Amino acid sequence: MKTAQLHNIFLEFPEICTDTRKIKENSIFFALKGDNFNGNKYASAALENGAAYAVIDEKEYAESDKHILVDDVLKTLQELASFHRNYSNARVIALTGSNGKTTTKELINAVLSKKYRTIATKGNLNNHIGVPLTLLSIKEDTEIAIVEMGANHQKEIEFLCSLALPDFGYITNFGKAHIEGFGSEEGVIKGKSELYDFLTKHNKHIFINGDDPIQFKKLGSYIKKYGFSSDQKEFYRIEFLGANPFVKLSFENCNIESQLIGSYNFTNCAAAILMGKYFNVGVDKIKDAIESYSPNNNRSQIISHKGHQIILDAYNANPTSMKAALENFAQMEGIHKVAFLGDMFELGEIAPAEHQNIANLARELNFDDVILVGENFYKTSTSYKKHSSFGELKDFLKDQKLSPESLILIKGSRGMALERILDVV
Incomplete structure (x- = not known):
């Protein structure tokens, strides 16, 4: 099917879905593939759940005229998007x-x-x-x-x-x-x-x-x-x-x-x-x-939690944003300052040096307490408390009580999911 033809169908059914668990009535399901999934297998289920059409790229799953067979589903999605942008x-x-x-x-x-x-x-x-x-x-x-x-x-x-x-x-x-x-x-x-x-x-x-x-x-x-x-x-x-x-x-x-x-x-x-x-x-x-505008989704949020003021910035982290967050935290007024810092991902060969730099910076800024989490921070040379995994941190926090009315920074890469700290402090 040519992109223009598919676009005409899209104009009639202008809702796109790529997840059968979130199918909307009269949507078009695109059967994308990943390392651990094949959307083609779920195309018929998508139609049964209300999708108007299913775009697939494996012929064996073309069970009806509601299945639109293409050479590559991802490429088709991209070409349709570009066509629509021009339209x-x-x-x-x-x-x-x-x-x-x-x-x-x-x-x-x-x-x-x-x-x-x-x-x-x-x-x-x-x-x-x-x-x-x-x-x-x-x-x-x-x-x-x-x-x-x-x-x-x-x-x-x-x-x-x-x-x-x-x-x-x-x-x-x-x-x-x-x-x-x-x-x-x-x-x-x-x-x-x-x-x-x-x-x-x-x-x-x-x-x-x-x-x-x-x-x-x-x-x-x-x-x-x-x-x-x-x-x-x-x-x-x-x-x-x-x-x-x-x-x-x-x-x-x-x-x-x-x-x-x-x-x-x-x-x-x-x-x-x-x-x-x-x-x-x-x-x-x-x-x-x-x-x-109020931030959400773990991005620079200030929240009150069990008497503490918490800066929740656990959506993502890299050396640049981590440095900025720590320097800002240092300027904030608080009775007792505690920083929970989680690993920064996708740094390749510079990961050891950059994690050490952040540990050193935290020391220079002289917070009341700093707790490091993750395999990279665990390898740093520092006197701070270090935990190689969130599980270890969780066990530590069960027996540890933070000072009342602490000002707390939580900062780490998305994969660390440090917002879970709120469940245990």
Whole structure:
């Protein structure tokens, strides 16, 4: 079946499902494959559960005219998404970066939705499957689509751009993330900059942090760039007013107090403000959008728990974000400060050194207590309490009581799932 024909079916049944456990009535089921599953086996079940069609790529499972047989289900999904993006009149904003992508995406959506009909990447569905699903969520009346793009190897952002064909782009930052795949910090910069490469090649618009020397240098002579800065006169002025604990900032004599902790969230807010100004969203509406946004999903949340104040930042971690979180924690006021730090993944050969650097930094910042969790932190040279697994930490915490009214930081990579600490402290 040609992509145009499949798109006509999609327009009639514009709901895509890839998981038979979440089938919606009159959706199209795409039988994706993975290392440990074969969606083709569940195509008939998807139809029985209400799907209108099932797209498969193994002939033996084509049991009816509701089974659409293609050469490759994933490739078909991607081609359909690209076709639909071209069919739509929506303007596409793409963003990537080492840290802060999802928070920035949500802030941009909060601001722009004050004036426009928007859609945005759900959660962090930002890879070769998530981006197509986001593009396919564009409706007939969608005016702006905000598409988050993640990558851990070269050429991935380039490929995602070929699907999304963004009109605008923004890179949050370049940090020590996914070094195992990118090879080095220079590799990270090169990989993330594939978004800039696409936009400049096609003469599209770029938003930048004018205070970031890497971005400033890369785009110094590019005309279609719009930046924010605290001191660069050629860019839109947004001033950082502090973060104790919540980020405060100012633009056009308008002061904003966000619900986001840490100075590292200033640029995330500033990017959303910049785009709001570019798209002519009113200052009052921008202020309301930023101040109303509340973080969730274990991202820089401040919660009260059994008398303690907890900064729950357990969604992800790399050396750059870990350093920022610790430095911010050091500036916060607390009677008794405790940091739970979990392993940082996908660092490859630099993992031992980077975990040792973080342990050393924690020592320099002189917290009341630091507890390290994970195989990498367990190998560090430090006097801090170390546990090679969460199970060991759990056993330790059963017999350990934290000081009353402690200020607690919980930070680690997603695979560590350190939010489980809340169940045992």
